Amino acid sequence: MSRIRALLTAVCVLLSGIAIAPLASFAQGIPQNIPRKELLILENPEGTIKNAGWFNMWAINAGSQSNGLQQSALDTLWYIDPDKGIDGVWENSLAADKPQYNADFTEMTVKLRKGIFWSDGVEFSSADVAATVNIQIKNPGMRFSAVLAGNVASVETPNESTVIFKLKAPNSRFHANFTVRWGAIWILPAHIFEKVADPLKFDFNKPVSLGAYVLHSYDPDGKWYIWQLRDDWKRTSLAKFGTPGPKYLAYVDPGPPDKRVIAQMNHELDVIHDIAPEGMFTLARQSKTTKSWFRGFPFGHPDPTLPAVIFNTQNEQLKNRDVRWALALLIDIKAVANASYRGAATISAIAVPPTGGHPETYHQPMEEWLKTFEVDTGKRKIKPYDPTIGKQIADMLRPSMGEQIPTDPKEISRAFGMGWWKTDPQSAQELLEKAGYVKRNNAWFAADGKPLSVRLMVEGDLRPVMTRAGTMIVQLWRQAGIDAKIDVAQGTLLTRRAAGDFDAFIGWSVETWGGHQDLSYFLDSWHSKFVAAPGQPQPLRNWQRWTNPDLDKIIEATRKVAFDDPKGVELGRDYVKLMAQEMPIIPLMAYNVFTAMDETYWKGYPTADDPYTDPVPNWGNSRYMFVKLKPAN
């Protein structure tokens, strides 16, 4: 028995030893041999990168782009910030000026900035822009080859700082391809790629940088990437904004949401890309150094996208506008905001996200129109808009969240949105009856006896906030007698979305620039000529497969006006009115991203009070952060 006791004691000692052994080096999750005060640690939301050693962004699927590559090492002609920008939303980056189009938009001339150098000492020139276009056109498998081949007849370089794009057809928005919103067509180094036999199989490792940082080191297993400030960073386009604060940037995969929270509490992750609302609430409560977009509730940064109930309008039952409107009037947006974001949602009644400059351009000016907007239920005309819903959400949260909930009406609108559609079961019933449905035993049936059923597809664990919203909406529809079901797609969502294999789904088909009022970024692809036949893959982004002659007219008119022309806003408002009348998607809210920023080592993050850029660190625009951040001590 003594031997057994000795054995058990040995096991206990061994296990304790294992646990205590690393005490000597308690630092964890921080790059070795780099001073913490010179290092900014950001989350790479792409996670662990399979193909870690690939930096050729021009090859499809080759590697990561949010690992700092597009944020710190690549550059292109222009940027539009989703928020206010450092010096306005528009930035001439590698271009010296805005794009110059000829009268019929078949030619775009670009004047390039001088004095910009690649990290290997070669000067950036028009040859790089021409190579970016020509190499991709010659190699059809490359990432932007299709869009360039479809648009560009030829590219001319009369001198080192001028590029002329001859287009195959008039396109007043061609520059959008070279304008960073989240990413864009990045310029590749001609002097490297022109020597490569097959650009599709070229890893571009080690990457030559056009941005202010160069690759310092990376994990062959794809967990982390470290970038170092170039000695000659003044020869990059970022230099005009000032001196970058962090000398090193580490883009890391910190793991699941709970670990991101732990890592930030331990001050080992300065910027969390996104966490669940509960994680954000925990950090706000427990971490004195964590900062978020809003000073208090609802914390998250509203991305310029619009989560919505997207109907498959090729579905027989959902072709009818009255049915779509009835389904909208059965939704209680306060319940949806509570279920999805625990109330931390910025709602939108119109089909434009309430973010960036859009509240000023669309939401506020259209408020009066929305108040007088009417829907004919077949029995009467109703005014479905309730301008007080944003305030109602704030009031609903105030008892539990106290002082974190703003009281200033402007602040409430900015944080929670303005109005939304009233929950109106009586009008919904009248609309369904108008559409030919009959209610029997609290269930709706069509004239042929088929129940009115809607499968609402959600992504599942991969996007829990939207899944919760969908679940609540299905519950509300079921209470009203609709045969509604949740359809969890998980990893199949992208395939099924393209194939139109859904009745409705929670997602977005509206993505805007945010900082610029032009809607053609997503709207152009909604033209009826792009709508696929049922069962065929639908090109981006008209997932609702909606066609409407009035919409086509708006799109065609938009193509003929210049990007900054005020007429574009008028057309945008016409689009908003049409969407409200037809309701092919039910707009819900902005996609709030709970980006948490730790101020232990760095100060100067973008916030709603100083909205110089989107804080979400996988956007190309997040490079603005690097020049605004300064050491905390």
Place this chain on the structure above:
Amino acid sequence: MSGYPVYFAKRLAQFALVVFIGVNLAYFITHATPIDPVEQSIAAVTNFSGTAPDAIAQMRSSLRELYGLTGTPRQQYLSFWSRIVRADFGPSLSAFPTPVSTLVFRALPWTVGLLVTSTIATWILGNLLGGLAGYYQKNRALKAMGVIAMTLHPIPYYIVAFVLLIIFGFVWPVLPISGGSAMNLPQGWNWAFISSVLRHSILPAMSLILIGLGSWFLGMRSLVSNIVTEDHVRYAELAGVSSRRILVSYVMRNALAPQVTGLAMSLGGIFNGAIITERVFGYPGVGTLLIDAVYAGDYGLVLGVTTISILGVSLGVLIIDLIYPLIDPRVQAR
């Protein structure tokens, strides 16, 4: 011909058949998945850009060709087998054009290192303590251990993992909570890197051991409890054979045979990677690779991992089958 050579040949044929059926099943199941890798790729590269619809259509056809998804299903199936026999799983679709084998063999050492070590450690500890608990049934420390094993055994793995994360990663932050080694530490055969790898493996290994220990402990205790009541043990006791000799030579040896089979199966299954372990601890292994490949519809990579896994498990069983007649006289090679 009779005896062991025939037994050997039969088991080998059985092995080949199992592998053939397994790989075919993996092929057809992955190809029946509703995920289209081309759509996944298109969504990945266009999700945040305003690519025109006609450009998307062109990209779709280019990718289909590039990924080798053209041709009839029969041509694709034959091409798959012709590559498999050359141990070529083709390029990964979600990390194109890197070969699947490169990705798998980069991830495999992490998984094998962590799981082989923790599986063997769990097996030795569990069987040793379970054997003692089954033999010395009145020992209070061993009884307590049995209660602990019974308590830990049904707890879902991820709960234990998260509890460990919170204790050693946050409350008492002494252990790394993510990754296989420290950041910015070059990989190589030097103590700095090796000690970093060991330190990063402690929490995942501890979670695997805590949960795995219970099942080996309880299994062995129950086997030993039965064997000690058998006639040959009673006879040895009556004959005055020492307690230690009875435990080692009469009880443990007999009880170990099924546990060895279990160990071989567990070791074979290691090629799957411990998906939850790797997910929770952000460990760079095959499990992470597999789950990402499933979400991306990357048939090639899923097939690469599952084929290696099928080979691993089947090979483990084959080796045990071939060794059994040599070590256990109760199994005849007929």
